Amino acid sequence: MSTDTKQANSKNGKLLVLTPGLGAISTTFIAGVESIRRGLAKPIGSLTQMQTIRLGQRSEKRNPLIKDFVNLTPLEKLEFGAWDVIEDNAYEAAKLANVLKVEDLEPVADFMKEIEPMSAVFNQDYVKRLNGPNVKKQTNKMELAEALREDIRNKMKETGSERAVMIWCGSTEVFQHPSECHSTIEAFEQGLKDNDKAIAPSQIYAYAAIKEGVPYANGAPNLSADFKALEQLAHNNGVPIAGKDFKTGQTLMKTILAPGFKSRMLGIEGWFSTNILGNRDGEILDDPDSFRAKEVSKSGVLDTILQPELYPDLYENLYHKVRINYYPPRGDEKEGWDNIDIVGWMEYPMQIKVDFLCRDSILAAPLVLDLALLLDLAKRSGQSGIQEWLSFYFKSPQVVEGHIQEHDIFIQHFRLKNTLRILGGEKPLTHLSENFDGSH
C-alpha cells in the first residue's frame, strides 16, 4: 500500500463540516461540539475524542488518546454548514427537534442562531412525509449539483476553511436498487443532465461533494453514494467516502450481541425486534417505501455476522423479524425490544429479552463528529474511495465490490484501531500472550 502517513497534510487549517439536513441529528451534533468547546460538556460517545489506543505490549503502557496519536483536527478548528428545506436556523431547529433540554441548549443559543440553512435540493417523490419552502429553484439535476458545489465553495470561503467534509444527516429516501445511470461516471453525469428519475437528491449532494474533493459519508440507508459511478469518481478524485446508515439503537445492540453468541457457538432459532419511536424519522418510516430502505439495511446484519453457510446447524433456520412502529408518545426517545431465542447443548432453548430505551440523535451525534474527523484524516493520509475500516459506524457498511460486509462490531472496532495504528506508523495488535507472540 502507499499510505503516506508522514506526509499527511497539515491539520492546522479550519475544517468545514457540511450536513445536508439541519434536524435532530445535526443540531444535536453542532450544539454538542460547541458545548464541549465552551467546557460545558464532555464528548461522550466519540471515539475520536475520548478513546485511547494501546501501542505495543501491555507492559509498555503506551496508551495515547487517538486524537493525539493520529493528529486529528481539533474541535476548535471546526466550522459548520447545512442545507435544509425548512428555514429555521440551528437554534430553532433544535428546539423543534426537542432532543436537548432547554437548559442545555440555551448556553449555546447565540452560536446556534448564526447557523442558517442553505436552500436544499429536495423532491417529495423521494421523501413523502416531508416538505418545506427552502428549496433550490433549478429544475435540472446537473444545475442543482452545480448550485451545491457553489454553496460548498462559498461556505468554505465565508468560514475561512481550508478543508471540508460532508455527512448526510437528512431523512431516509425511498428504497431503490442501482439502475443503469448508476453504473458509470459518464452515465451518471448524463443522467443528471437528463433529469433521470433514478437520481435522488442525496446522490446529487454526494456527487457535488466528490467533485469538490470533499469526503462524503452517508448516515441514512438510501443509496446516495453507494453505487459504481460515485465510487469510481471518488477513487479517481482522491476522495474518501463511507456509508451507510448510522449504527445506533437496536442494530448497535444486535451487532454487539450476535458476535457474542456466535463466539460461544450458541444456536439462534429466532430474533424478533420491534421498535417504537415518535420523532420525524418515525413518521417518515411509517411510509412503506422509506421503511423498505430501512428494513433492508437492518436485516442483513445477522446473516453476515452469523455465517449460516458455515454454521447451518446453528443459524440456518434463524427466523429474523424486524418491526418499526410509529408511536408518538415518546418523541426522540426510541425504544427497541428484542426477543432472542437461543439454543444450547442438547438443543435446549433459552431466551433473552433486551429492552433498550435509547435516544436516536444522542447516539448518532458523536458518529457525525467521528466520521468528519476520520474522513478528513483519511484524505490527508492519501486514501480514496470506500473506507471499509469505518464500517464500525454503519448499519450497512459500504464495501468494495466483491468484499463481504463486516457487521461484527468487535471486528469492526479491531480493524478501525489496527488501521489507526498503521496510519500512525505502529504495528497492529494480535492480542497474543507474550509467549505465543510470533512478533517477538
Next chain:
Amino acid sequence: MSTDTKQANSKNGKLLVLTPGLGAISTTFIAGVESIRRGLAKPIGSLTQMQTIRLGQRSEKRNPLIKDFVNLTPLEKLEFGAWDVIEDNAYEAAKLANVLKVEDLEPVADFMKEIEPMSAVFNQDYVKRLNGPNVKKQTNKMELAEALREDIRNKMKETGSERAVMIWCGSTEVFQHPSECHSTIEAFEQGLKDNDKAIAPSQIYAYAAIKEGVPYANGAPNLSADFKALEQLAHNNGVPIAGKDFKTGQTLMKTILAPGFKSRMLGIEGWFSTNILGNRDGEILDDPDSFRAKEVSKSGVLDTILQPELYPDLYENLYHKVRINYYPPRGDEKEGWDNIDIVGWMEYPMQIKVDFLCRDSILAAPLVLDLALLLDLAKRSGQSGIQEWLSFYFKSPQVVEGHIQEHDIFIQHFRLKNTLRILGGEKPLTHLSENFDGSH
C-alpha cells in the same frame, strides 16, 4: 517462543475426563457427549466441535473446523470418571438434577448407569449446605491427596486411557484469600501433612492432578489451583492449568455487552444485576460465605473491561451491584435481570434492560468439553502452567502474577483463535483490510 506444535504427542490414545462432582453440570456434559457420539445430538455450544477458523486472507477461503486444524482428541476417544459425596450413578444423578428431559436422558441411560462416582474428598466446613455418605475415610490431607492420585491411576488403567484431564465441577467452596501455606510448594505440602485449615478439598484435587501430570481446570470461583504453590508446581511438572468459574449466564452477557458500550465510548452510571435460581447451586449460594466467593468472582468483570483509570469521565462513578437470590420455582432454569444506565452525548441518560432466561448446566456443559480438549492439546504442545489464552471460558480468569485479567469476551476469543493459529503453524490475524495490511 518454543512451542513445538509439530511434535505434539499423538492424539490417538484415549483421554480420560475426570470431574470432581457428578451433579448437574457433569452429568449434562457426559450425557451430551454420549448423545453426540450416538448421533442423537449436535455439540451446540462447543467451540472445539463446531467452530471454524479462518486462515489467511478472506479471499483464500480457508475455514477448517478447529478440531481438524489443531488435531484435537475426537469424542470417540473420551472416557469419564467422577467423584461425588452422593452415591448415585450418573443416570440417577442426572435424573435428580432435572436438567435434561426424560426423553433426552433415556436413550443414553445404559451408558450413564455405568458411571459410578468414586468416593470424594469432602468437608462441610467448605460447602455448608451439602452433605453425603460417599466420602473418603482418611483424615490427613496428604493421605487424601495420595488416595486421589491412586484413583486417577486406577481409573486410567481401568478405562485404558493414555492421558487424562481434570475439570472441577463441584460446588462453590467458601471464600478464602490465599494464606501462608499457599505461597510455596514446600509450604503447601507441609500444610497437607499438617492438615492446615486453609487447604480446602478442591485444592487437594488440584494438587493430586498436577502431581499426576494431569491438566487441571477449575469451573467454580473458589481458590483451588489459583495460588503460587500450585502454579509453580504446574509449571515445574509441565502441566497446563486454567481457571476459574465457568463464564455462563449473566456474566457471559456482561462481558459481551460492556465491551460494546466501551467501544463506542458510552458512559455507564450504574449496572444492577439480579439473579433468581433454584438449583442446588442456588441453595449453596444462599450461604453468605459461598456467595462471597461468587460475588468477588462476578464483580471484577466490569472494572477490568471498562478501565476506569483510563476513562474516568465514563466509568469512574459506575455503581455496580450484583444480587443472587435463591428462588425455588425454577430449578436449574436461572434467570438474570440486568438494568444498565448508560450515558451518551451531552450526558443524556439511556437505559438497557436485559432479561436472560438461561439454563446453567446447559451453558456450562460444553465448556467442560472444550477445556478438556484444549488443555490436553496444550499439554501435548508442550505448554505448562497457567493458560491465559483460555480466559474465554472463565468469569475470573487466572493469570500469571503481574498480568491483568482480560474479561472482554471478544479479546479473549480473538486471543484464543490467534493462539490456535500459532499452535497450528499459521499466522495470526489482524483484521486489517488488504490495502492496510503491512504483512503483504
Next chain:
Amino acid sequence: MSTDTKQANSKNGKLLVLTPGLGAISTTFIAGVESIRRGLAKPIGSLTQMQTIRLGQRSEKRNPLIKDFVNLTPLEKLEFGAWDVIEDNAYEAAKLANVLKVEDLEPVADFMKEIEPMSAVFNQDYVKRLNGPNVKKQTNKMELAEALREDIRNKMKETGSERAVMIWCGSTEVFQHPSECHSTIEAFEQGLKDNDKAIAPSQIYAYAAIKEGVPYANGAPNLSADFKALEQLAHNNGVPIAGKDFKTGQTLMKTILAPGFKSRMLGIEGWFSTNILGNRDGEILDDPDSFRAKEVSKSGVLDTILQPELYPDLYENLYHKVRINYYPPRGDEKEGWDNIDIVGWMEYPMQIKVDFLCRDSILAAPLVLDLALLLDLAKRSGQSGIQEWLSFYFKSPQVVEGHIQEHDIFIQHFRLKNTLRILGGEKPLTHLSENFDGSH
C-alpha cells in the same frame, strides 16, 4: 325478573359438549377434563371448579365452592363431540398441536383416541390458510345446517346425553360487518337457502345449535352469533348464547391493568402491544383479513374501560397500537410485550413494561369448561338470549343492543358472582363495611 332458580332442571343427566374445531384448544380442554376425572390433574384456571363464593358478611364464613352452590353439572357427566376439517382423532390432533407434553397426554390416550371428528362445514373463503378433507359434501347452506342439526341429535343419542352446549373452538374467520341477511330471522333463513355469501360457517353452526335448543358460545372474534337474527332466535327458543373471543393472554392482562390505573386516576398517553406466536392461530392471523377481525376485537377494550368521554384529560389522547406477529420458533407458547406510558401528578411520565410468556390453549381450555357449565346452568335456570354476565370470559363481550360492553375484568367478575348469588337465592354483595351497610 322471572329467574326461577329453584326449579332449575335436574343436573343429573349427561351433558354433551360440542366443539366446532378439534385443534389445540379443544383437545387441551378434553385431555384436561379426562385427566381431572382420573385424578391426574387439578382444574386450575377454572372458576366453576375451584372458586368459592362468599355469602353474607365475612364474619359468617360461608364460602362454598361455586359448583356446589349453584348445582353445576359435575365433570363425571360430561361427554364430548367435535367437528374438524382434518380427520385426526383427538389424540392425534393433540400431538400435532403440541401443547401438552407426551407424559401428560399418554395417560389419557385411550380416551382421546375414541373421539373422532365429525365432518365439518368449511369454506376457505372465510379462513384462508387452513384446509382439510373432512368436509361436508352439501353445497347449500341450509342443507349444511340441517346436517349439523342431525349431527347434534345423533351425537346426543350416541352418548346418551340429556342436554348439550356448543362452544366454537374453530379458527378465526375473516372480518365481516353484519349485512342485510343478518337483520332478521327470516332474512337469515332465506340467506341460508340462497347460499348468501355473507353467511360464514360459524354462523351455520350457531344457527344449528340454537335451532336444537343448544346453548352456544363463540370463542373466536368472528361474527358467528353476534347479530340480530340469531339473538332473536336464541331469545325466542329459550337458548342462552354468549361471545365472543376468549379473553386470554395480552387482552386478559390489559383488562386487569387498565382498571387499576383508572381507579387511581393515572393518565395513559400510549399503550403499545406486540405479540409473537407460532401456532396455527398465528399462521391464520398472518392473513390480513383474519387479523382485522382480531384487531377489532382487541382494540375496543381500552376505550370502554377508560371512558375517555368522562376523562378527557386522562385518556382522550391515548395512542393505542396492537401488533400480532407470526413467529414460528415458539409454537403454542405465545409472548405478549406491552409498553404502557402512564402519567401522574404534575403530568410526570412513568413507564410500565409487561412481558407475558403465556400459552394460548392452556389459558383458553378452562374457559371452554366454564362456559359449557354456566350456559347449561343458565338454560336450566330459564335464561335465554345474550348472557352479559358471562362477559368475564370474552375479549369482546356480546351485549344486548343499546348496552355498553363491560371490559373491566373486576366488574365482570363482580357481576358474574353477584349473578350467581342471585341464581342461588342469596343477596348480592356491596363490599361495604358493616357500619356503612345499609342492608343491616
Next chain:
Amino acid sequence: MSTDTKQANSKNGKLLVLTPGLGAISTTFIAGVESIRRGLAKPIGSLTQMQTIRLGQRSEKRNPLIKDFVNLTPLEKLEFGAWDVIEDNAYEAAKLANVLKVEDLEPVADFMKEIEPMSAVFNQDYVKRLNGPNVKKQTNKMELAEALREDIRNKMKETGSERAVMIWCGSTEVFQHPSECHSTIEAFEQGLKDNDKAIAPSQIYAYAAIKEGVPYANGAPNLSADFKALEQLAHNNGVPIAGKDFKTGQTLMKTILAPGFKSRMLGIEGWFSTNILGNRDGEILDDPDSFRAKEVSKSGVLDTILQPELYPDLYENLYHKVRINYYPPRGDEKEGWDNIDIVGWMEYPMQIKVDFLCRDSILAAPLVLDLALLLDLAKRSGQSGIQEWLSFYFKSPQVVEGHIQEHDIFIQHFRLKNTLRILGGEKPLTHLSENFDGSH
C-alpha cells in the same frame, strides 16, 4: 349506623393540611396543589379531584364528580404546615428532593418559599440515616407532644383555618411490634411522661393530632397510630384515623395483578420482586431495621389477596420474595421489576415480567391530597376511629381488631365508592344486569 350525612359541617372554612416531613412527597404535594390552583397543572392521580361516581343504573347517566357529590373541601381552601429536621423552606426542600423539574417549580416558587418548617420531634434511634438541626429542645415526650399541640393551634390561628388534618410524610422508622405502653390510653400517656423507649416520634405526632381533634393518616410503614391506645383515643375523641404506608409503585401493581390472576383461578408458584431506588428513602431503607418495617408492610399483601387457606392447590406454596436495593443513579425514579410464575390448566407454567419505571413522590403526592380531603369529610360526617374504607390508599391497611385487611385494590375501590354513595345518600352498586337486579 348513625352517619348523619346531611348535617356534615360546613366545608366553607379553611382546611389546614399538616405534614410531619417536608421532603420529596410533601413538597411535591404542595407544589402540585398550588400549580393546580393557578391553572398550571391538572390534579392527575387524585380520585377526589378527577373521578366521577355513577349513581343509579347506567342508563340514568348520572356521573357527577366525587368532589361535587360529597361536598369535599375545595383546593382553594387548603392551607399548609409542616415540620422537618432540616431548616429548608418548601422551595429549597423541593429543589433538593429533585423530583420536580426547575420549569415546574419556578412558577410557584414564591408560594413555596413562604412555607418554613416548624421544628421537629426527632430521634436518630428511630431513623438512623437521617439527621438535622431543626429539632425541638424538650427532652420529655409528653412535653414534646404538648409542643406539637401548640404548633397545631398556632398554625391554625396563623392561617385562619377552621379545621385541620395531619398526614405523616416523614421517613420510615425502625420496625417495632406494639409493646405494653401501646395497649391503653393510660399506659401510653404514662409512657410519654416516662420517656418510654417504645414511643417513637411518629406516635407523638399522632397523639398530638388526635388530642387536638385533628384526623391523622400515616403514609409510612411504621407503627405511628396503629395500636390500641391511639385507636381508642381516636374513637373517644371523634377523630378519624387511617394508615398505613402509601400504596405506590410495586405494591400498587401487585394489588392490581394478583386479584386478576385469582379471579381466573390461575395458580402462582413464585413472585419475585426487586426494587432499585436512589432517593433519601432508598438510603434509609438500606438500614436493615428500617427495611424490616417496609418488608413486613410489603409481604402480607399477596397472602391476604390470594387466600391460600381457601385455595391451597393454587397458592399454598407460593414463594414470595421482596428485595429493595439502594441504587443511586436514579434518584427519585424508582424501578420495580417483578417476575411472576403462574400456573394454568394441567399445571402448565407461564411467566409474567413487569418492569415499572415509576416515580415515588409523583405517585404519593395525590394520595396525600385525597386522604386529607376524605378524612376531613369523614370527620364532618361524624365518623371516628379507623376508616377501613380508605384501605385503597395503603400498602398495609389499618383495620379494627378482628377484621381482615383487604388488599385487593378493586374491592378497596369498590368499597370506597359505595361508601361515598352511602355518605352522599345514594344506594350502593351491585353491578348486576337489570334483569338480575333484585333491587328493581
